[in-house]
Amino acid sequence: MATVIIPTPLRKFTNNTARLEVGAGTIHDTVQELTLNFPDLKKHLLDEGGNIRSYVNIFVGNDDIRNLQQERTAVGKDAVISIVPAIAGGSPDAEPGAAASAPHGFSKEELARYNRHIIIPGFGMESQQKLKAAKVLVIGSGGLGSPVLLYLAAAGIGTIGIVDFDVVDDSNLQRQVLFGVDEIGKPKVEAARRRLEALNPYIRLNIYNTHLNSQNALDIMKDYDVIADGTDNFPTRYLVNDAAVLLGKTNVYASIFQFEGQVSVFNYPDEQGNRGPNYRDLYPTPPPPGLVPSCAEGGVLGVLPGIIGSLQALEVIKVITRVGDTLSGRFYIFDALNFESRTFNIRSREDNPINGKNPSITGLIDYEQFCGMRAVEEKPLKEVTAKELYDWQVRGEKFQLIDVREPHEFDIVNIGAELIPLATVAANAEKIDRDRKVVVHCKMGGRSAKAIRELEEKFGFTNLYNLKGGILAYIDEVQPELTKY
Amino acid sequence: MIIIEPSVRELMIEDAVNTFPDECCGFLFGREETDGTRIVLDILVVDNSKEGDKTRRFEISPLDYMTAEQHALDHDWTLLGVYHSHPNHPAIPSEHDRKAAQPYFSYVIVSVLNNEIITLRSWLLNEEQQFEEEKIADYQFT
Numbered sequence A: 001m002a003t004v005i006i007p008t009p010l011r012k013f014t015n016n017t018a019r020l021e022v023g024a025g026t027i028h029d030t031v032q033e034l035t036l037n038f039p040d041l042k043k044h045l046l047d048e049g050g051n052i053r054s055y056v057n058i059f060v061g062n063d064d065i066r067n068l069q070q071e072r073t074a075v076g077k078d079a080v081i082s083i084v085p086a087i088a089g090g091s092p093d094a095e096p097g098a099a100a101s102a103p104h105g106f107s108k109e110e111l112a113r114y115n116r117h118i119i120i121p122g123f124g125m126e127s128q129q130k131l132k133a134a135k136v137l138v139i140g141s142g143g144l145g146s147p148v149l150l151y152l153a154a155a156g157i158g159t160i161g162i163v164d165f166d167v168v169d170d171s172n173l174q175r176q177v178l179f180g181v182d183e184i185g186k187p188k189v190e191a192a193r194r195r196l197e198a199l200n201p202y203i204r205l206n207i208y209n210t211h212l213n214s215q216n217a218l219d220i221m222k223d224y225d226v227i228a229d230g231t232d233n234f235p236t237r238y239l240v241n242d243a244a245v246l247l248g249k250t251n252v253y254a255s256i257f258q259f260e261g262q263v264s265v266f267n268y269p270d271e272q273g274n275r276g277p278n279y280r281d282l283y284p285t286p287p288p289p290g291l292v293p294s295c296a297e298g299g300v301l302g303v304l305p306g307i308i309g310s311l312q313a314l315e316v317i318k319v320i321t322r323v324g325d326t327l328s329g330r331f332y333i334f335d336a337l338n339f340e341s342r343t344f345n346i347r348s349r350e351d352n353p354i355n356g357k358n359p360s361i362t363g364l365i366d367y368e369q370f371c372g373m374r375a376v377e378e379k380p381l382k383e384v385t386a387k388e389l390y391d392w393q394v395r396g397e398k399f400q401l402i403d404v405r406e407p408h409e410f411d412i413v414n415i416g417a418e419l420i421p422l423a424t425v426a427a428n429a430e431k432i433d434r435d436r437k438v439v440v441h442c443k444m445g446g447r448s449a450k451a452i453r454e455l456e457e458k459f460g461f462t463n464l465y466n467l468k469g470g471i472l473a474y475i476d477e478v479q480p481e482l483t484k485y
Numbered sequence B: 001m002i003i004i005e006p007s008v009r010e011l012m013i014e015d016a017v018n019t020f021p022d023e024c025c026g027f028l029f030g031r032e033e034t035d036g037t038r039i040v041l042d043i044l045v046v047d048n049s050k051e052g053d054k055t056r057r058f059e060i061s062p063l064d065y066m067t068a069e070q071h072a073l074d075h076d077w078t079l080l081g082v083y084h085s086h087p088n089h090p091a092i093p094s095e096h097d098r099k100a101a102q103p104y105f106s107y108v109i110v111s112v113l114n115n116e117i118i119t120l121r122s123w124l125l126n127e128e129q130q131f132e133e134e135k136i137a138d139y140q141f142t
Helices: A008-013 A027-037 A039-045 A108-113 A124-133 A145-155 A188-199 A217-221 A234-247 A303-321 A367-371 A386-395 A407-412 A426-431 A446-459 A470-477 B006-019 B062-075 B095-100
Strands: A002-005 A019-022 A056-060 A080-085 A087-090 A135-139 A159-163 A204-208 A226-229 A250-257 A260-266 A330-335 A340-345 A399-403 A437-441 A464-467 B002-004 B025-032 B038-046 B057-060 B078-087 B106-113 B117-125 B131-134
Touching: A002 A027, A008 A039, A008 A080, A008 B078, A019 A027, A027 A039, A027 A056, A056 B062, A080 B062, A087 B095, A124 A303, A135 A145, A145 A159, A145 A188, A145 A226, A145 A303, A159 A188, A188 A204, A188 B117, A217 A234, A226 A234, A226 A303, A234 A250, A234 A260, A234 A367, A250 A303, A260 A303, A303 A330, A386 A437, A386 A470, A426 A446, A437 A446, A437 A470, A446 A464, A464 A470, B002 B006, B002 B106, B006 B038, B006 B078, B006 B106, B006 B117, B025 B057, B025 B062, B038 B062, B038 B078, B038 B106, B057 B062, B062 B078
Parallel strands: A002 A080, A135 A159, A135 A226, A159 A204, A226 A250, A399 A437, A437 A464, B002 B038, B078 B106
Antiparallel strands: A002 A019, A056 A080, A087 B057, A250 A260, A260 A330, A330 A340, B025 B038, B025 B078, B106 B117, B117 B131
């Protein structure tokens, strides 16, 4: 009897048998015998004409039957026959951001994808080419950024930059439709990139997991043609405006609060190259600190950023393609409660401090000071590494250890901490000591950070330490014999 | 779900970065739990035997394939699949990948953008010969 070695991927068709005995004869006979005994193998080994498929290699010993007598190759009684699937693949042919070989610059797949754009009279191939050539920077990937990014990526903007420093929080999911529960705790820009890559593989995505500030704004923004400002605070809004004016970029602006949204297009050059008004023509100075609450404080109806962000994406596309009339010189307000829209005209002011008659601002300033508020409220957490925690344990230092994971995780592995799952932390705040150090841990450090922030904000704790890298780091560095999951 | 040991993940990324701008390729070994969860314990780096443009294509020679099957047998592992890189392309299977794909195998794609930004995603063929994403258990975040 000869032996046939079945490759792993095909073993599910041979009752998980790796080695089969077959009678002697030729390869043709062997294949017949195999497909007779295991009919499901047939479509994987033979094509419709009954010939061995081109991507199936058959070896007798170490020789490819293509170099022997093909299917007529004799199979001796001690022969070892290997079925070897061809393993191959590659990247898609259309290079994102680079022109394909056709004169219009699109691959077959891209043409199919953008067909409903290309067939619109007055938009057509020319506008689609402008979208592909465009570079748009979206600042903030939250409520507004989600629809803006989804629609711009789907529309085929060739290069999209995303700036956000934040991580996905469960309170985001009510409106930030880029993200799902799997992304909670992950950097927004990373989660956004994954989602957008899956949506459109023919575009280029650049991510900046950072705070936009006076030090990095010009550098990040300079490589883009159009800026879409979806930020949620005044310091960053003035920063984006001023940087866009200084760099000569169009800034498509939107903002939302509770039931109301606003959209405009700032610093947009008309056919003669004259720039339209900017945010400082509308609001020369920020409101007094504390007068206008943020979405985090005042709330926002989840669908509102969907509406306003879609309008913002629309204006970005119009700015790039120059199809239609943009909101340059106009300011649009949508009131969701009474379904009223209003559009005001806005004009450039001579006393605009950045591009009026006598500009007093010639470079970026400290916008947090200017607005009298922080762009981001959070301060860093106190942390303890696994090694330091171990030192405390060895030295017998007094501290309380809290585990905020779920009970089933605790059952898999624990390091002797008191279990208070994240969702129940606030209700159990009285169980947490105030007069000694408290180390809080989870699997990797994300949930425990959240627990600490909540305890600090709601109950004023000051003695909480986050275990850096969570229980997994502790296992790696201190107790490698414990179960990892 | 597929779990890739962090050290193995590093090896794969190292191969992808060292081979950039060409595509790298290799095999995944490990075990499969009863619930279908796959655990990748080691990889075998093999040559990209594609003749011509290796920046857009990879091919594994049949002899390397046979070595991989033997390697799995020697270590009492299961040959779980194949990894390869997509230099400057997202970690999404191409039509070339789909046409040549084998049933059962996990296809891990390492996307390397400008030789620095790395994304890993894994894909499995379904009954309709289409790829479905196989979730990679995340060691990076809670």
